[in-house]
Amino acid sequence: MRTVKTIPLHLRDIIQEIREVAKEEYGLDFFETIFEMVDYKQMNEIAAYGGFPTRYPHWRFGMEYEQLSKSSEYGLSKIYEMVINNDPSYAYLLEGNNLVDQKTVIAHVYAHVDFFKNNYYFSKTNRKMVDEMANHGARIRRYVDRRGIEKVEDFIDTCLSLDNLIDYYSPFIERRRKKERDHDDEPRAREIPKFKAKDYMDEYINPQDYIEEQKRKLQEEAERLKKFPPDPEKDVMLFLLEHAPLEGWEADILSIIREEAYYFAPQGQTKIMNEGWASYWHSKILTERVLTDAEIIDFADINSKVMFSGQGQLNPYKLGVALYRDIEERWNKGKFGKEWDEVDDLERKSNWDKQLGLGRKKIFEVRKLYNDVTFIDEFMTEEFARENKMFTFGYNRKTGNWEIESREFKKIKEKLLTQLTNFGQPFIYVKDGNFKNRGELLLHHKFDGTPLRLDYAQGVLEALQRVWKRPVNIETISDDKGVLLSYDGTDHKQSAFDYEPI
Amino acid sequence: MTELNKIKQDHRRFKQIVRGKIKRNLRKYMSQGELTGKQGKDVVKVPIPRIDIPRFRYGDKNTGGVGQGEGEPGDVIGQGDQAPGQGGEAGSEEGEHGIEVDVPLDELAEIMGEELELPNIEPRGKKRIETIREKYSGLRRTGPESLRHFKETYKEALKRQMALGDYDPDNPVILPTKEDVRYRSWKVTELPESNAVILYMMDVSGSMGDEQKEIVRIESFWIDTWLRSQYKGIESRYIIHDATAKEVDRHTFFHTRESGGTMISSAYKLCMKILEKDYPAEEWNVYPFHFSDGDNWSVDDTAECMKILNEGVLPRANMFCYGQVESPYGSGQFIKDLDEHFEGTERVTLSEIKNRDAIYDSIKEFLGKGL
Numbered sequence: 001m002r003t004v005k006t007i008p009l010h011l012r013d014i015i016q017e018i019r020e021v022a023k024e025e026y027g028l029d030f031f032e033t034i035f036e037m038v039d040y041k042q043m044n045e046i047a048a049y050g051g052f053p054t055r056y057p058h059w060r061f062g063m064e065y066e067q068l069s070k071s072s073e074y075g076l077s078k079i080y081e082m083v084i085n086n087d088p089s090y091a092y093l094l095e096g097n098n099l100v101d102q103k104t105v106i107a108h109v110y111a112h113v114d115f116f117k118n119n120y121y122f123s124k125t126n127r128k129m130v131d132e133m134a135n136h137g138a139r140i141r142r143y144v145d146r147r148g149i150e151k152v153e154d155f156i157d158t159c160l161s162l163d164n165l166i167d168y169y170s171p172f173i174e175r176r177r178k179k180e181r182d183h184d185d186e187p188r189a190r191e192i193p194k195f196k197a198k199d200y201m202d203e204y205i206n207p208q209d210y211i212e213e214q215k216r217k218l219q220e221e222a223e224r225l226k227k228f229p230p231d232p233e234k235d236v237m238l239f240l241l242e243h244a245p246l247e248g249w250e251a252d253i254l255s256i257i258r259e260e261a262y263y264f265a266p267q268g269q270t271k272i273m274n275e276g277w278a279s280y281w282h283s284k285i286l287t288e289r290v291l292t293d294a295e296i297i298d299f300a301d302i303n304s305k306v307m308f309s310g311q312g313q314l315n316p317y318k319l320g321v322a323l324y325r326d327i328e329e330r331w332n333k334g335k336f337g338k339e340w341d342e343v344d345d346l347e348r349k350s351n352w353d354k355q356l357g358l359g360r361k362k363i364f365e366v367r368k369l370y371n372d373v374t375f376i377d378e379f380m381t382e383e384f385a386r387e388n389k390m391f392t393f394g395y396n397r398k399t400g401n402w403e404i405e406s407r408e409f410k411k412i413k414e415k416l417l418t419q420l421t422n423f424g425q426p427f428i429y430v431k432d433g434n435f436k437n438r439g440e441l442l443l444h445h446k447f448d449g450t451p452l453r454l455d456y457a458q459g460v461l462e463a464l465q466r467v468w469k470r471p472v473n474i475e476t477i478s479d480d481k482g483v484l485l486s487y488d489g490t491d492h493k494q495s496a497f498d499y500e501p502i
Numbered sequence: 503m504t505e506l507n508k509i510k511q512d513h514r515r516f517k518q519i520v521r522g523k524i525k526r527n528l529r530k531y532m533s534q535g536e537l538t539g540k541q542g543k544d545v546v547k548v549p550i551p552r553i554d555i556p557r558f559r560y561g562d563k564n565t566g567g568v569g570q571g572e573g574e575p576g577d578v579i580g581q582g583d584q585a586p587g588q589g590g591e592a593g594s595e596e597g598e599h600g601i602e603v604d605v606p607l608d609e610l611a612e613i614m615g616e617e618l619e620l621p622n623i624e625p626r627g628k629k630r631i632e633t634i635r636e637k638y639s640g641l642r643r644t645g646p647e648s649l650r651h652f653k654e655t656y657k658e659a660l661k662r663q664m665a666l667g668d669y670d671p672d673n674p675v676i677l678p679t680k681e682d683v684r685y686r687s688w689k690v691t692e693l694p695e696s697n698a699v700i701l702y703m704m705d706v707s708g709s710m711g712d713e714q715k716e717i718v719r720i721e722s723f724w725i726d727t728w729l730r731s732q733y734k735g736i737e738s739r740y741i742i743h744d745a746t747a748k749e750v751d752r753h754t755f756f757h758t759r760e761s762g763g764t765m766i767s768s769a770y771k772l773c774m775k776i777l778e779k780d781y782p783a784e785e786w787n788v789y790p791f792h793f794s795d796g797d798n799w800s801v802d803d804t805a806e807c808m809k810i811l812n813e814g815v816l817p818r819a820n821m822f823c824y825g826q827v828e829s830p831y832g833s834g835q836f837i838k839d840l841d842e843h844f845e846g847t848e849r850v851t852l853s854e855i856k857n858r859d860a861i862y863d864s865i866k867e868f869l870g871k872g873l
């Protein structure tokens with residue numbers, strides 16, 4: 001597929017050894033994994049493409065590459081490892097890393113691949129994505145040949161502005177509306193259902209206000225059905241694919257960008273869990289089985305780099321691994337369930353050990369069923385937050401500083417969950433595809449207390465307008481007031497708007 | 503060959519887009535002075551607006567986050583624009599912010615030249631300093647195989663065969679013999695090269711405020727950038743003056759503030775002294791720039807200035823540039839005097855700079871003559 005250096009013999013043996021240990025002794029269950037050796041330039045290149053060297057052409061990969069190259073030139077960062085969720089999985093080793101680094105990476109990779117294969121949120125991802133990406137690349141290159149790079153790239157830019165407007169849970173839920181609505185029902189539905197009554201009794205059995213009530217209900221239902229879409233839709237990209245006046249090539253590019261967004265979504269949804277899982281296993285496999293005594297110090301060194309968090313930083317590797325270890329210990333000692341929750345005595349609590357030994361089994365279950373949000377929600381305890389010295393921080397406008405706000409558990413958890421839900425991005429829905437009865441598009445920002453960043457919102461409206469071809473609007477709240485941001489292809493407007501939560 | 507070189511295309515494309523952005527926003531860069539503080543040795547960091555992809559998102563400062571570590575509520579954990587802990591992981595997320603790109607100064611000058619339609623400078627006819635450049639442009643009969651010149655070898659063979667009558671056009675076989683083989687070889691060419699000196703002079707008396715100096719600072723950045731692209735060797739010297747003049751370093755030049763009177767002639771005298779001592783006219787291209795708000799101490803001193811310019815500076819300089827920065831306190835007289843005295847003199851360029859927005863046009867006035 002590509003020119004990459006073959007893995008030297010001694011490393012191949014090591015890969016084999018770690019693979020055996022991970023599989024046979026610790027029960028990790030991974031796809032076949034193909035390791036390739038690359039130099040740092042190739043590593044930067046592959047990283048720029050998000051792991052896929054076969055992707056479609058686009059300037060932002062060049063930008064990413066420039067930034068990665070700069071920061072590796074200046075020694076600010078170095079990518080140790082990269083692995084692609086695919087069957088078989090591909091993983092890249094950096095040429096010139098020392099042996100302990102390589103061992104760490106190999107073990108880390110196998111754990112990632114186990115996670116890809118088993119975690120529920122990855123279950124719907126395309127496991128032939130390497131091929132699919134190449135296919136996307138070929139299609140887009142064909143459009144470039146026909147229409148020129150500027151035009152195609154410009155449209156890709158447009159689509160990328162919209163690529164977070166997908167419904168992260170939709171791969172798991174069948175929620176597509178019926179293609180054809182039952183139009184037959186409409187005429188009949190317009191008749192008001194009446195109780196049977198003789199004429200002279202009618203106004204008693206079916207009193208006027210009852211009739212009015214029924215009329216109103218019917219009208220509301222009719223209104224709802226007339227609405228387009230009938231209910232707010234979160235997969236804005238899909239709505240556009242189905243209803244925007246797109247040319248064939250445009251629709252194809254939009255669908256490609258959407259597909260890739262869905263492919264990458266689970267990696268964002270499970271960052272803490274996935275990195276934690278990989279870190280948990282590389283530590284275990286290396287220290288218990290693979291390393292020689294002389295290598296332990298080197299390992300401690302690299303591991304501490306991975307686990308480093310600067311002041312105020314939350315390192316997903318560190319948080320994740322700490323949480324798995326906490327779970328393992330709690331389930332080993334039986335520190336869970338009703339009995340445990342009801343203990344008030346601190347001393348009893350700290351000496352608690354029912355020797356259940358359920359820890360290992362539990363963490364495997366957790367890696368299968370949870371994502372970052374549910375992981376944190378269910379397993380992060382007050383003790384854990386305290387032991388790990390967690391806090392919330394915020395921006396102090398008066399001083400221009402970021403400051404520690406609180407160490408209160410409830411606030412920490414709340415903030416962390418908010419940050420992780422929907423990747424800390426605003427919830428946006430399509431509310432009306434025929435706004436003002438003029439074919440305008442109306443989006444709804446489900447307001448959760450945090451306003452949108454306005455210049456970016458305007459940028460997205462421009463992209464939307466490019467796709468929808470008619471004026472586009474989004475309703476949101478700014479300065480505690482409902483506001484409608486509009487873009488008609490020439491001008492941006494902001495007007496007061498009656499904001500009703502959906 | 504390998505697919506691994508694909509990034510080159512995307513990288514080139516990215517640079518092309520950056521270049522276009524810089525061009526379109528040049529006027530803004532010039533008026534805001536964004537670039538002047540970001541200059542490295544040969545590159546300048548250019549903040550590129552909106553090259554990132556806009557998406558619906560929250561304003562950073564509205565959200566905050568969760569961290570780990572020591573500290574009490576109220577303790578500072580970070581400053582400024584970037585929220586703590588936003589390191590950014592490779593490959594998993596797109597860069598969300600506008601970015602800074604390293605642009606080589608040469609390229610910036612090129613963009614500037616295109617956009618401002620600046621003519622290239624023809625250095626004055628004093629090409630003393632010569633550099634030696636080696637170029638593979640010659641041919642030899644011996645040499646290493648790696649330098650064998652395929653085409654020339656066959657040409658030689660063809661010549662020989664034709665001379666000997668061995669060449670058959672119906673069966674065009676050419677067989678080079680050992681004598682036919684030619685190798686590339688290098689030739690030494692001597693390139694005349696010119697050096698230039700820029701002398702910046704500025705009035706630092708009280709009426710030149712921070713804003714005025716900032717304008718001068720921005721202008722000098724662009725002047726430097728352009729002239730640097732035109733000459734191989736460039737030196738800059740800085741003179742500040744009120745009633746007396748002294749030579750200072752670049753930092754002092756832009757950060758000194760004096761009070762008291764203004765005698766412009768003091769600066770011109772010092773300028774002459776420096777030129778006479780260090781920059782013999784036959785070897786150097788000379789660019790004196792003077793910035794003030796247009797107040798001078800006396801009519802006599804102004805007359806003195808004209809005399810020095812006429813007799814000393816102009817005969818040596820490619821061009822003398824005077825930039826008058828508008829200040830609420832200055833009378834703005836000096837530019838009128840210069841104009842009266844030097845009207846029609848090609849090598850004197852005068853420019854009034856009302857505010858930052860005028861920098862763009864002022865640069866064009868200064869550098870547009872190609873002198």
